[in-house]
Amino acid sequence: MSEREPNNLEVVAGNGLLHRRLFLTGGAAALGAGTLGQLTAARAQEPPPWMRIPGAPMTGHGSRARYENHVQRLTMSVPGTDGSGGSRTPIEALEGMITPSGLHFERHHSGVPDIDPDAHRLLIHGLVDRALFFDMDALSRYPMVSRIQFIECSGNSRLTGLAPEPVSGTCGELHGLISCSEWTGVPLSILLDEAGVDPSAHWILAEGADAAAMTRSVPLAKTMDDALVAIYQNGERLRPENGYPARLFLPGYEGNMSVKWLRRIKVTAAPMMTREETSKYTDLLPDGRSLMFTFPMDVKSVITSPSPGLELAGPGLYQISGMAWSGLGRIAMVEVSADGGASWAEAALSEPVLDKAVTRFRMAWRWNGAPAVIMSRAVDETGAVQPTRQSIISAKGTNFMYHYNGIQAWRVDADGRVTNVHV
């Protein structure tokens, strides 16, 4: 143990978990020497080379440090295509609550369309008093709102959670179909009100302007509650792979429903039973029946550091860091265990803790160098508790494919290597 450790570290659970006060009072700065980012810089010449000549010029659009270019999305394509399938956010390499736009996960059904915003229009029609077109110029003049909220693909985490044996992979490879951004756009309810929704309407159908013309049915109540026609992502116009120039954004609902490249909204009496809501995104149960319209993403968390691929350099103080989120509301609490679930302690939640947003949690941990199993468990403001993998499989089997939100466990070996385990 380092002499630089802060004093009075209170052990709050088994195997070296320390009180979250360490983060709440700013004492976490003292953890710096022991965290995963070890002080590894070699003693170099003094002053260093970058202090001996002026640096690079200003640029019109910035890019990240060249030393960070290895942080990439992991893409997986449908056979025979290069634009269908998905890419995963490398969440093990990120901190905080916001996903950089260039690393937001992707899920496409026929590639990323190259849409000219001046030629793009949104049509609202169906059970309305008047069918209306909105171009991007018009949409930009409507009152907008901004919200920091997550999108998660409902197929996230199933590769490992539903496999009989734990799948090896980084945290992003296993759980990276989750991203969180500030989304800015026009409340869809304003546009629907302008079109005049007929009292017989209960649903809408949203269609994208990709080559798959992907469609999903959405309850009208959701669209009138908090749906956005999003135009901006993290302050800039949407990235093409996130729906440029406009996308539907449905807070808390499975990502597939937030239709990108939004071109048409048809107001209907009933769901249209599209391919995406019948043959896909339905949850097959052990008795052969399937749940349909399972829209909200349930409470979930995962430890992003340490995680597979990030090794611990040796015994000492470490920061356990992770993400928690719920499609039902705010995160109320995250608990962490370092002894495989035998004991738990409450982690510090990083402010702000927002509705349907990723919340960063942190936990101080004194690793004694012995093998350990670390895991996190989130609770949201509705009281929903993230379930164990075993309880999910007992209730729903292993064929349901979507909405898996089980507790993830990582094993830390004596040599500091981190691997995926089922507990």
Place this chain on the structure above:
Amino acid sequence: MLSRGLPTLLSVGLIAGAVAQEGPNLGVPADPEEVAAWDIDIGPDGAGLPPGAGTVAEGEAVYAIQCLTCHGPEGNGQLNDVLVGGHGSLTEPAPVKTIGSFWPYATTIFDYIRRSMPYLTPRTLSDDEIYALTAYLLFLNGIIAEDDVMDAQSLPAVVMPNRDNFILAYPSN
């Protein structure tokens, strides 16, 4: 250009109070013919199905040219989605969810092919070709007879084997 005018702010205060919402009313009325051209949706009751018809034999010929490379002979055996078979497999450890074993509505086949397929050339098939492909896929799955013809009347009347095995987690109306 996105910002030809300044955002209209008159109703922002109302939104903050979550009372009523009002916009600048910039929607442009859509011409019914234009709406009809954009609206390609088929409902589960058959609403939206166009005129035309197709047979199983015609569908087999279209399939060989347009679909076989990705989906394999008789809807099976290639890397992309398996379209045929899997009946009785939904309770097995490795269920095979195909049009025949899983899809609850036959109308969805027409809707999906028309909007999304063939993958490299969507929106190029005629309505007759789509009816024919739909008929062929239903025949391969043992759901219709070889001499059945699919059209706007017969397609919505097809009862899919897995139709009653969906539990609505959100009410449909």
